[in-house]
Amino acid sequence: xxxxxxxxxxxxxxxxxxxxxxxxxxxxxxxxxxxxxxxxxxxxxxxxxxxxxxxxxxxxxxxxxxxxxxxxxxxxxxxxxxxxxxxxxxxxxxxxxxxxxxxxxxxxxxxxxxxxxxxxxxxxxxxxxxxxxxxxxxxxxxxxxxxxxxxxxxxxxxxxxxxxxxxxxxxxxxxxxxxxxxxxxxxxxxxxxxxxxxxxxxxxxxxxxxxxxxxxxxxxxxxxxxxxxxxxxxxxxxxxxxxxxxxxxxxxxxxxxxxxxxxxxxxxxxxxxxxxxxxxxxxxxxxxxxxxxxxxxxxxxxxxxxxxxxxxxxxxxxxxxxxxxxxxxxxxxxxxxxxxxxxxxxxxxxxxxxxxxxxxxxxxxxxxxxxxxxxxxxxxxxxxxxxxxxxxxxxxxxxxxxxxxxxxxxxxxxxxxxxxxxxxxxxxxxxxxxxxxxxxxxxxxxxxxxxxxxxxxxxxxxxxxxxxxxxxxxxxxx
Amino acid sequence: xxxxxxxxxxxxxxxxxxxxxxxxxxxxxxxxxxxxxxxxxxxxxxxxxxxxxxxxxxxxxxxxxxxxxxxxxxxxxxxxxxxxxxxxxxxxxxxxxxxxxxxxx
Numbered sequence: 001x002x003x004x005x006x007x008x009x010x011x012x013x014x015x016x017x018x019x020x021x022x023x024x025x026x027x028x029x030x031x032x033x034x035x036x037x038x039x040x041x042x043x044x045x046x047x048x049x050x051x052x053x054x055x056x057x058x059x060x061x062x063x064x065x066x067x068x069x070x071x072x073x074x075x076x077x078x079x080x081x082x083x084x085x086x087x088x089x090x091x092x093x094x095x096x097x098x099x100x101x102x103x104x105x106x107x108x109x110x111x112x113x114x115x116x117x118x119x120x121x122x123x124x125x126x127x128x129x130x131x132x133x134x135x136x137x138x139x140x141x142x143x144x145x146x147x148x149x150x151x152x153x154x155x156x157x158x159x160x161x162x163x164x165x166x167x168x169x170x171x172x173x174x175x176x177x178x179x180x181x182x183x184x185x186x187x188x189x190x191x192x193x194x195x196x197x198x199x200x201x202x203x204x205x206x207x208x209x210x211x212x213x214x215x216x217x218x219x220x221x222x223x224x225x226x227x228x229x230x231x232x233x234x235x236x237x238x239x240x241x242x243x244x245x246x247x248x249x250x251x252x253x254x255x256x257x258x259x260x261x262x263x264x265x266x267x268x269x270x271x272x273x274x275x276x277x278x279x280x281x282x283x284x285x286x287x288x289x290x291x292x293x294x295x296x297x298x299x300x301x302x303x304x305x306x307x308x309x310x311x312x313x314x315x316x317x318x319x320x321x322x323x324x325x326x327x328x329x330x331x332x333x334x335x336x337x338x339x340x341x342x343x344x345x346x347x348x349x350x351x352x353x354x355x356x357x358x359x360x361x362x363x364x365x366x367x368x369x370x371x372x373x374x375x376x377x378x379x380x381x382x383x384x385x386x387x388x389x390x391x392x393x394x395x396x397x398x399x400x401x402x403x404x405x406x407x408x409x410x411x412x413x414x415x416x417x418x419x420x421x422x423x424x425x426x427x428x429x430x431x432x433x434x435x436x437x438x439x440x441x442x443x444x445x446x447x448x449x450x451x452x453x454x455x456x457x458x459x460x461x462x463x464x465x466x467x468x469x470x471x472x473x474x475x476x477x478x
Numbered sequence: 479x480x481x482x483x484x485x486x487x488x489x490x491x492x493x494x495x496x497x498x499x500x501x502x503x504x505x506x507x508x509x510x511x512x513x514x515x516x517x518x519x520x521x522x523x524x525x526x527x528x529x530x531x532x533x534x535x536x537x538x539x540x541x542x543x544x545x546x547x548x549x550x551x552x553x554x555x556x557x558x559x560x561x562x563x564x565x566x567x568x569x570x571x572x573x574x575x576x577x578x579x580x581x582x583x
Contacts, residue, residue, distance in 0.1 A: 141578040145534050149541065156545050183488040189496035203548040210496035215487050219494050231545045389487075 152232045159229030160204050166245070166374050167207040167224050171199045173375040181385055182220070183213030204230040216392035218252040227367055244362040245369050246328065247377060249384050257334050257355035258394050259404040260307040263300065264289075264320070265329030269360075270299045278351060279335040282411050294320045303407065306400045311390065319383050326380060328360035332391060335408070350415055357391060359384050498550075510551065513543035517559045524566040530578045533570045536563035 171186075178185045186196040187210045200208045205226045212219040225246040228234035261283040265273055274280050284301035292300075292312045298320060302308040311332065320327060336356040361380045365373040396404070438458055445451040517539030524533030540560040547556055 139577040141580060145537075149537065152538075152541055152545075181487055183490040184493045187496045189498060194493060194495070201549050204545065206548075212495075213489050213491075213493040215489050215492070218492075219496075221496075228546065231542065233542065 155232045155235060156230045159231070159235065162229050163205050163207075163226045166226060166369060166371065167199060167201075169371040170207075170224060170247075170374045170377070171209065173378055174381055177378060177381055177385075178209075178211055181214055182211040185209070185211045187212065204228070216254050216256075217388060218254060220249065220251045223248040223250070238367050242366045244364075244366050245374075247361045247363065247380070249357075249359040249361070249381070251357040251359075251384065251388055253334075253355040253357065253388075253391065255355060257391060258307065258396050259334045259401065259408065260396070261301070261303040261333045261335060262308050262311055263302075263329060263331045263333075264294070264298055264312070265301075265331070266327075267297055267299055269329050270301065273329060273331065274301055276339040277331070278337050278340050279333045279353070280331070281340070283333075283335065283407055293317045295324045297324060304396065304400045304404060306396055307394070310394055311387070313390070315386065316383070316390075323380065323383075326362050326364060326377070328362050329358075330360075330387070331358040332356075332387070350412065357384075357387060359387075507546070510543045510547040510556075513539045513546065514555065514559050517543060517563055521559075521562045521566040524563075524570055528570050528573055530567070530570045530574075533563065533566035534578075536566050539563070 175185065184194060184196050186198040187194065188198045188200050189210070198209075200210075202208055202223075205228045207224040207226070209222040209224075210219060211222070214220075225248060227238055227243055227245055261279050263270070263273060263277075263280055263284060270286075274284070274286070280301055283303045285303070287300050287302045287305070287308065289296075289298060289300050292309075293314075294312070294317050300308060300312075334355040335353045336358065337351040337353045341351075359380075361377060363369050363373055363377060438454070442451055442454045442458065445454060517536045520532045520536035520539055523529060524531075524536055537560075540556065540563045543559065544556045547553075
């Protein structure tokens with residue numbers, strides 16, 4: 001029993017010993033590394049290289065490192081053997097291999113793996129991938145990227161706050177005036193109970209306010225189109241080309257409004273408006289502003305001269321003169337439908353129109369807007385109300401009304417014609433397509449009987465069509 | 479110009495509720511949509527072709543898209559694009575911890 005026990009213990013120790021040797025021979029860096037440190041002081045440099053290798057066991061280059069480390073180990077082993085004075089058996093055993101006469105073309109000098117190296121072997125240190133923890137400097141591009149993101153984010157916060165501040169300042173300064181003119185100021189349309197005081201945020205740079213409950217007016221939508229201060233790219237673009245914050249006021253009038261189209265705008269915007277706005281392109285024409293006392297930077301589009309002279313009275317003209325840089329355009333129309341839909345040329349029905357007054361104001365400051373600048377726009381809102389009251393009181397002469405009516409009828413007829421011709425074209429195309437498909441079916445039909453039947457059907461249909469046409473011609477001739 | 483009208487113009491019985499505009503006409507600012515799409519393309523390029531600079535561009539694009547986004551838009555889309563770009567960056571660094579090399583080197 002005791003003997004058995006001793007034998008098992010011996011066996012186990014033997015197995016362990018073999019196992020550990022195997023581990024050693026598998027290239028376990030740590031043992032060799034420590035062994036080096038213990039025995040050789042001048043090999044510490046190599047040791048550090050190996051140490052770094054040990055930190056990357058999962059690297060794809062680990063094998064390369066293992067090879068180089070292995071190579072280092074081999075060299076070390078050789079030197080170790082040397083120092084201990086172990087006789088190199090290689091030479092003794094294989095001396096006959098070194099015999100020049102024995103082999104043809106044998107070159108003693110090119111033999112590899114010979115014992116003692118004459119000089120320090122060139123250690124090929126494998127290219128170790130730089131690790132984050134050891135070498136921050138090389139990640140400067142990443143640092144730059146992160147810094148850029150940080151700057152963008154900070155700008156986002158700053159811009160968002162500034163825009164919000166400007167919008168709130170506008171709302172606070174205009175609230176009194178709006179409350180005097182509307183029973184509902186600031187509705188978001190979602191709450192069950194009609195409650196005001198909501199300045200809606202469409203985006204970080206667009207704020208809207210809806211007001212309703214006034215005589216002759218259905219509602220008024222004020223859009224604060226501020227500069228995109230929250231977007232760093234826009235901020236830089238604005239530095240190159242300064243833009244102004246804009247306030248767009250759209251007043252939707254009662255359907256009882258007089259029929260006319262009118263627009264007075266900055267030279268830069270007038271051409272764009274004439275081209276893009278459906279109603280202005282259809283009804284209004286460019287007219288001179290010489291007889292009105294307004295700055296030359298403004299131009300006018302008008303349909304009914306009587307209406308334009310009614311609108312451009314002394315007070316409006318003086319406002320245009322005083323706030324020349326702040327008024328972008330004033331667009332009054334009973335056929336307002338917004339800009340033309342560029343993607344939908346083939347419109348099947350006329351766009352929906354609402355009688356509206358649209359005012360576009362530029363906030364002074366050209367980008368570098370201060371809260372005081374925004375507060376100064378109250379006077380422009382007063383101009384809005386003045387114009388609204390004026391338009392609601394307007395009463396055109398009979399001729400003007402007839403002219404306007406005629407223009408609108410002409411426009412409608414032209415539109416219907418266009419729509420009709422488009423529909424006809426579409427129908428014709430569909431018919432052609434159907435015929436083509438029938439013909440294709442006949443051609444593809446393999447069974448001759450069926451093909452014959454289909455052909456007969458087709459010819460019958462053609463005959464019918466021809467008959468119908470001749471009948472129509474006969475009726476027309478009669 | 480006097481602001482106060484001689485009579486009260488308010489008509490409480492003529493109140494119309496606000497009707498939000500239809501989901502944005504194409505004429506509206508398309509920046510957030512373009513940037514979103516661009517961000518996703520860059521993320522996919524960065525992930526598939528293991529290009530670090532693509533992944534970083536994707537992060538920037540999704541940030542710009544977020545900054546320009548409208549309040550009515552779904553935040554889920556912007557957030558998912560953002561997450562995708564972050565994952566693209568992380569994956570490219572996990573696969574290859576080397577720092578980025580500028581094109582002039």
